[in-house]
Amino acid sequence: MEHLDVLVVGAGISGIDAAYRLQTEHPQRTYAILEARDAIGGTWDLFRFPGIRSDSDMFTLGFPFRPWRSSATISDGDSIRAYVRDTAAEFGIDRRIRFGRRVTAVAWSTQQQRWEVQVQADARTEHYTCRFLYLGTGYYRYDRGYLPEFPGIDDYRGTVVHPQHWPQDLDCTGKRVVVVGSGATAVTLVPALAERGAHVTMLQRSPSWLISLPGTDPLADRLPGWAHRLIRWKNVAVTSAFYEIAQRLPGVARKLLRAGLERQIPDPAIIDRDFTPRYQPWDQRLCVVPDGDLFRAMRSGRAEVVTDTIHTFTGTGIRLASGRELAADVVVTATGLQVQVGGGMRITVDGREVDPGRTLVYRGCLLSGVPNLALCIGYVNASWTLRADLTARYVCRLLAHMDAHGYSSATPEPSGDVGERPLLTLTSGYVQRAAGVLPKQGRAAPWLMRHSYPRDLLSTRFADVARDMVFTARPMRRAPVPVDAAAPDPD
Structure with a gap:
């Protein structure tokens, strides 16, 4: 059992960022990364559907310690995946990764002051122990996307594909x-x-807010x-x-977004019908249309x-429902994600x-009642990496505090009634379906x-x-030597 x-x-992104902060701020500590798949990149290695791209700008999605240069x-x-992979190689992080290892269960022992980690590696089971556990697993299932029940889908003779598992040999020409x-x-x-x-026909039950932004930043070259x-x-x-405008003055945000749509779509009736959502801006994430490519295709x-x-x-x-029939050789069910915490692993504390x-989330990354465990949860209104890096830096600061005071564990515990509300306040379908799965916030x-x-x-x-x-003091390595009160003072 490796410790x-x-x-x-x-x-x-979360794991690579955490590894960099750990080896930079705590070089004396041993660490490893357990990755269930066979490649670096997480989301950016999993999703391979046509056109896959960032939905946040790359200057904030990039790592602050290795800025995006394009x-x-x-x-x-492909470029994002290469960027994450090259970052891991540049800092030697790739040598700390154990691929093909899916964590299935973690168990904290107060007596031992450590986590026992059960890992599935092909047909065998491996066991590790560690003092601190950092979950950079995101919050959705990699093995299955969300697929609602569609009436009559078994009668359909064409091809049905979910973007999360896009067949590389599928030719839609x-x-x-x-x-x-x-x-x-x-x-x-x-x-x-x-x-x-x-x-291509994009069939939507209701519209989303779209914003057209430049695909490049001219300042970056200058x-x-x-x-x-x-x-x-x-x-x-x-x-x-x-985001603050949308939260405080939603009417102003709606006008700004509509003005952008009017520059792309001259017919106001189309905007009213197909591009004016029922929800307020930033009640769900904005969909970025780089250089207006969707409108150009239309x-x-x-x-x-x-x-x-x-x-x-x-x-x-x-x-x-209107009676119209859409002929289709291929149906792509871009119907969303299934949410889970920690990659679906079983978590126990003293059995x-x-x-x-x-649980309640503490400072956006620790869980109430769970010692020495952090998980990375990104922003809903900005790039994932911004929050991921702050989480990694906070964990490093917490570890330094524990070292300075001789603590072996740290457990967040509310000191009173802190209230309870959903962790993510978006009205998106995948967030609403995960109401009972994700931690709550105060x-x-x-x-x-x-x-x-x-x-x-x-x-x-x-x-x-x-x-x-709540901190637990690190046990002494050996019992203190009793002092004989009658013995003379050596000084």
């Missing part, structure tokens, strides 16, 4: 493709498939490498400002958007099973998860790490 100071689960603001999946969904995946797929020669940090902060400021005649509901599948397509959905710090990078940056560096935290 390490820290075990990181997941070799995606001028591409919205980048393709000259075919009629219906993409069911209106989120970021659907908005990405439609122009990509149209460009590859398919005729400024030296160090100035990319300025671009990062510029993008943080712009994103944060618009103008070319290779793509259309239909707002309707599915009555039933037929042998050759989909019949809608008591922990249901993450019944109504005030340190139990409140604020989606504000500038404020979280300050709290990561300066917040009291001992607040609402």
Whole structure:
């Protein structure tokens, strides 16, 4: 049974970031990364559907310790995957990764003051122990996307594919493709498939808010490498400002987004019907359309958007509630994700099973009642990496505090009634379905998860790490020698 100071689960953006911070700020500690798949990249290695790209700008999605150097603001999946892989190689992190190892269960022992970790590696089971466990596993299932029950789908004779498991040999050239969904995946797929020669219909039950942004940042080519940090902060400021406007003045945000749509779609009736959501901006994530590629595909005649509901599948397509039938050779079910915590592993503390959905999240990364465990949960209104890096830095600060005071474990415990509310406040389907799965948050710090990078940056560096935290002193390695009161003072 191998023992390490820290075990990181997941070799995606979260895991690579955590590893860098650990080996930079705590070089004396031993650590390893356990990755269930056979490659680095996490989400960016899993998703391979046509057109896969970032839905956040790359200057904030990139690591702060290795800034994104390209001028591409919205980048393709292959480039992101290579960037994450090259970052791991540059800092020697790739040598710490154990591939093909899926963590199935973790058990904390108060007596031993450590985690016991059970790992499935092909046909065998491995066991590790560690003092601290860091879960960089994201919050959705890799093996299965969400697929609602569609009436008549068994009668359909065409090809049905979920974007999470895109067949690499699927050729859509000259075919009629219906993409069911209106989120970021659907908005990405439609122009990509149209460009590859398919005729694509995006079938949406209701519209999403779309925003067209430049695919490149001209400043990136004009400024030296160090100035990319300025671009990062510029993008943080712009994103944060618009989110605050949407939260405080939703009517203003709606007008701004509509004005952007009017520059792409001259017919206001189409905007009213197909591009005006029922929810307020930022009640769900905005869908970015780089360089207006979706609208360009619509103008070319290779793509259309239909707002309707599915009555039933037929042998050759989909019949809608309006009576219209969409002929389809391929149906892409861009219907969302299934949410889980910790990659679905079983978590126990002294034999008591922990249901993450019944815990409270502490400073956005620790769980109430669970010692020495952190998990990475990204922002809903900004790039994942911004929050991932703050989480890794906070964990390093907590470990340093424990070292300085001789503590072996740290367990967040509310000091009173801190309230309870959903962790993610979005109205997106995958968030609503996960209401009982994800941890909850409180109504005030340190139990409140604020989606504000500038404020979280300050709290990561300066917040009291001992607040609402129960520490256990590290046991002495040997019993103290009793002092004979009658013995003479050696001095």
